Amino acid sequence: MAAPINQRFPPPQFTETGHQMPHLTAPPPRAGALDLLDITVLFVCLALATWIVLRRRERREVVLLGLFSLVYFGFWRNGCVCAIGSIQNITQALFDPGYAIPLTVLVFGVLPLVFALFFGRIFCAAVCPHGAFQDVMLLRPVRLPVWLEHGLRLLAYLYLGLAVVFAATGGSYIICRYDPFVQIFRLTGSLTMILTGVIFLLMSTFIGRPYCRFLCPYGALLRLATAAAKWRVRVTPDTCTQCALCQHSCPFGAMREPTTSSAQKSEPLNVSRRRLALLLLLLPVMIGLGAWGGSKLSVPASRVNPTVKLAERYVRSLTTPDPHPLALKRMESAPEAVLAAAQEIRQRFVLCGALFGGWAGLVFGAKLISLCVRRNRTDFEPDSGACFACARCFEYCPSERIRRGLIPAELEPANKEE
Numbered sequence: 001m002a003a004p005i006n007q008r009f010p011p012p013q014f015t016e017t018g019h020q021m022p023h024l025t026a027p028p029p030r031a032g033a034l035d036l037l038d039i040t041v042l043f044v045c046l047a048l049a050t051w052i053v054l055r056r057r058e059r060r061e062v063v064l065l066g067l068f069s070l071v072y073f074g075f076w077r078n079g080c081v082c083a084i085g086s087i088q089n090i091t092q093a094l095f096d097p098g099y100a101i102p103l104t105v106l107v108f109g110v111l112p113l114v115f116a117l118f119f120g121r122i123f124c125a126a127v128c129p130h131g132a133f134q135d136v137m138l139l140r141p142v143r144l145p146v147w148l149e150h151g152l153r154l155l156a157y158l159y160l161g162l163a164v165v166f167a168a169t170g171g172s173y174i175i176c177r178y179d180p181f182v183q184i185f186r187l188t189g190s191l192t193m194i195l196t197g198v199i200f201l202l203m204s205t206f207i208g209r210p211y212c213r214f215l216c217p218y219g220a221l222l223r224l225a226t227a228a229a230k231w232r233v234r235v236t237p238d239t240c241t242q243c244a245l246c247q248h249s250c251p252f253g254a255m256r257e258p259t260t261s262s263a264q265k266s267e268p269l270n271v272s273r274r275r276l277a278l279l280l281l282l283l284p285v286m287i288g289l290g291a292w293g294g295s296k297l298s299v300p301a302s303r304v305n306p307t308v309k310l311a312e313r314y315v316r317s318l319t320t321p322d323p324h325p326l327a328l329k330r331m332e333s334a335p336e337a338v339l340a341a342a343q344e345i346r347q348r349f350v351l352c353g354a355l356f357g358g359w360a361g362l363v364f365g366a367k368l369i370s371l372c373v374r375r376n377r378t379d380f381e382p383d384s385g386a387c388f389a390c391a392r393c394f395e396y397c398p399s400e401r402i403r404r405g406l407i408p409a410e411l412e413p414a415n416k417e418e
Contacts, residue, residue, distance in 0.1 A: 035104045038081065042111060045069055045127045050119045052126070052391070054231055057400065059391040062125055066132035074129030079182035083108045083123065084130065084218040085175050087160070088167035095168040095348075112218075116225035120232040124212060124222065125389035130181045131212050134204040135390065141251030142206050149253050150371070152214040153386075154363055160217035161359040165301075165352040169345060172304060175217060208251030209388065223385035232384050236399040240379035246393035247380055254386035255393070258377045276372045279365065286361035294357020295350055302349040311342035 045065065052061045073082070081102075086109030093101040112123035124131050144152075163175045176182065180197035183189025203210045212219050226232065235246045235255075247255040302308045313322065314331045322328060331338055382393070394400050 035102075038077065038104055039107050041072060042108060042127070046111065046115050046122055049122045049126045049389075050115065053122060053233065053389045054119060057391060057394045057404075059395050062389075062391045063136075065126035066135060069127050070129045070132040070136070072129075073127075074133065074181070074185045079129060079179070079185035080176075081105050081108045082130075082179075082182070083112050083128070084216060085173065085179065087163055087217060087221070088173045088175055091164050091167040092170070096170065113221060113225050116222045117228055118231060120226045120229045120384060121219075121222050121387060121389050124219065125391070128212075129185070130216070131209055131388065133181055134201065134209045134211060137201050137204040138208055138251060139205045141208050143251075143253060144207070146253075149213075150367065154367060155214050156216055156220040156223075157363040158360055159215055160220045161356045161363075163217050165349075165356045166304070168352050169302070169348045170305060170307075180211065208253075212388065213252060213386075226384045226387075229384060233382050233387050233389050233393075235380055235382065235393045236397045237403060238399045241398055242380065243398060244380065245396040245398070249392050249396040250382070251392070252386060252388055252390075254382045254388070256375075256377060256381050256383055258379055259375065272372055272374060276369065279369045279372060283362070283365040283369070286365040287358045288361070290357035290359070290361025290364075291354040292357065294360070295354040297357075298349040298353030299346065301353060302346045305342075305345050305349075307338065308342045308345055311339050314338070 045068070048065055049062070052058055052065065073079070081104050086105045089101050089105045090109050092099050112127070115122050126132065159175075163173075166172050166174050178193065178196075180193055180200050183193040184197045184201075187194075200211050240258075242258060244257070247257060303312065310328070310331065314328055314335060316322070317325075317328060
């Protein structure tokens with residue numbers, strides 16, 4: 001639990017160099033009771049979102065809960081603690097035995113995943129402030145080409161791998177540093193990141209949740225967890241009329257049409273099977289090549305770590321005078337210890353670089369394999385991983401509207417004929 005911090009001495013004044021003390025990049029620690037409040041609010045919001053989406057099936061209530069999450073977790077809590085950034089804390093705790101992860105961060109990282117394992121992407125529906133911020137900006141959605149949709153979604157998995165590598169090696173929390181929305185929540189970020197957030201919000205007016213769909217690393221984890229969900233979003237509780245209204249209402253490209261209604265002739269089954277077998281054989285090769293390439297890039301990547309950067313600077317100073325010798329003061333006390341630490345960090349980068357390269361090969365290979373797998377669908381169904389459980393499709397489904405008494409039941413046969 002965080003404890004209040006009292007400043008015992010005034011900060012130093014750098015009158016000679018003109019250096020200014022940097023601003024805090026994270027909100028100050030909170031009292032234990034407020035941490036408990038955050039955990040309670042998160043659990044209640046997840047439970048409410050589950051009830052609203054799967055039982056109430058009300059889009060309006062999803063919007064209201066999303067606005068509350070945007071105000072509470074976003075602007076009032078300054079976007080921290082957030083589930084997206086908790087990936088890095090959990091990774092560091094796994095690789096660094098000296099790091100004690102705060103309980104609040106652990107709960108924010110694990111609890112939405114637990115809900116996703118049972119109920120789908122409920123967290124994205126109305127609890128994540130990033131998603132709610134983009135959702136309220138959506139005015140005139142446009143559908144992206146399918147090939148572009150599939151390609152852009154791979155970025156989130158690659159970003160997830162990079163974030164894990166940098167957190168495991170002690171390099172940097174790149175998710176928090178380059179989060180475009182947290183900077184807006186705090187109104188204290190760099191101008192570049194604030195402008196990046198504004199660009200994402202402008203894109204959100206016609207592209208449904210671009211950050212969530214194509215870049216969010218936590219969304220990539222939720223996609224994987226949702227594959228095992230037993231209770232997930234279903235468009236209609238009764239009979240699908242195959243009117244395609246739910247498909248047109250989804251701004252995220254998550255709806256999948258029935259395979260029996262496709263007018264195009266599919267390729268022979270034996271051709272698909274041969275392609276699938278070939279990709280399965282190539283998958284270990286792609287993973288191996290990726291691991292080899294990742295290990296080769298580990299040396300330049302390790303220079304982002306301040307200890308490695310300092311050690312290299314010290315080694316260069318032994319032959320070439322350093323123009324800023326004050327930066328090497330840390331090395332004067334124990335240069336051997338710093339050099340040994342830098343060597344250990346670099347070795348860790350080699351291992352993590354190979355793991356990231358293998359992960360990238362696995363991501364690309366798995367995507368190609370998934371495109372070759374045939375799925376038989378008799379009704380319009382949302383892709384469990386791509387569906388944000390926003391409840392928009394409920395408002396357009398004729399069978400759902402009849403069930404709720406919004407249109408007379410005697411019109412149901414007409415809908416089926418359409």
